[in-house]
Amino acid sequence: MYLQSPLPTSPGATLPLDRQQTAAAVLQLVLLGALTAAAGLGPAGWLAGAAYAAGLHTLLGGAARRARAAALGPADLVTLGRAVLIGGVTALVVDGFVAAPAAVVPLVGLASVALALDFVDGRVARRTGTASALGARFDMEADAFLVLVLSVQVAAVTGPWVLVIGGLRYAFVAAGRLLPWLTGSLPARFSAKAVAAAQGIVLVVAAAGVLPVLAAGALVALALAALLWSFGRDTLLLYRRRA
Template sequence: MPLAPPTAPPPSARRDGVLAFAALGSGLVVLGAATGTTPAVLALSVLLGLAVLGAVVRSTVRRRTEPYGPADRVTVARSVLVALCAALLPAGLVPVLATPADGPAGAWCWAVVALALPAWVLDGIDGRVARRTGTATRAGARFDQEVDAALLLVLSLAVAARLGLPGSWWVLLIGALRYLFLLGLRVRPAWRRPLPFSSFRRVVAGIQGGVLLGALVPLIPLPLAVTATAAALALLLVSFGRDVLRLERSARGLS
């Protein structure tokens, strides 16, 4: 028997939101002590972490039409890791932008990988939890996609820094394509139509996080990291192009 849609945020969502902010706060304290950055950079790190996690918690607390389930709890945990990754960005990007020839410190790259790797691995768990507990919802799927998109954006920024800015600006397309597509919806509302399941789309999406994580590992030679990242971007462009073409054909009534 389906559950009745809640009319107010469930206590579990509010509790998990509080715990998520507490975990982020603890992580920011450790980050500030470990990096020893300037107050300005640390303030920027705090703002980025709070912005990412705040958007995530807001989306769960404001949910009214579909229940908040155990899979969402896993996604909230992932979002804390993504927020900490975002908070690490200024510590690595500011020195790179100041002296691009030096590149980010290896310790910074390892720190981002250490936080992003479990966030990427957990992406395969929340959906499984939703299916096994019978709590899969469209809102939960969208929630998961937005956390995925935030992780890819953070990783693409980190990888672009390691490969060398401003020359490696193209890496940012991996993280930006999702948001560019959302902007395209404002111009072309017909793209809002649901797309059929595609194993190609799913595999390509999974590849992006793995390749970006690998490209960020200091042990991987830069030429190999550049080649793998470029190949991943090419696959992503093909996947997005296929979906946009399919949506356009559907909007025009073509088979």
């Protein structure tokens, strides 16, 4: 059903929200079909990809309506494209656990493009003047889910401890429901952004299998240490500001 209320349309948007989301869902199915032909994606991968697409449609639609946005802007559409690629990565990882090992080349390729586009949507938002809280949250959630899925893939090789990388952010959010002071605002820090970006890059390198297992494990351990330091510093700052 189309949005009928006079909600503001983001500058540069050409289609209403529901049509944008429908296009993304179609692209997700096309990508799953391509992965079936090229990488032998099986029923488990299709089920995971379809569930992911349905979840994306529901959560993004709800967030956009709460933000009173009738359509996604140019930068948000870039993030939506990233989200479709992440759906393909998710399907490959799940299929690899249920059936044959995940096809590394398409998995690494999709994840690499999704990470590269993370440097594009911010620039598009600034150049078009369409930066928004919704877009920033969408971008952050896409990043977090990609890291979670990649950590699951890498954990199969280096050990379950890698799951801490993917789960730490979600654990932090869950802890905020019990400790409200954890939901306070934090200053923008380049170091925090660099550490967050490094997680995806390191996990893609580890998933690609281009390094010996021990070297990949050491690299991921360094990334985890940096992430724990970043979260620990933020937690300490929020604790000091809790009053």
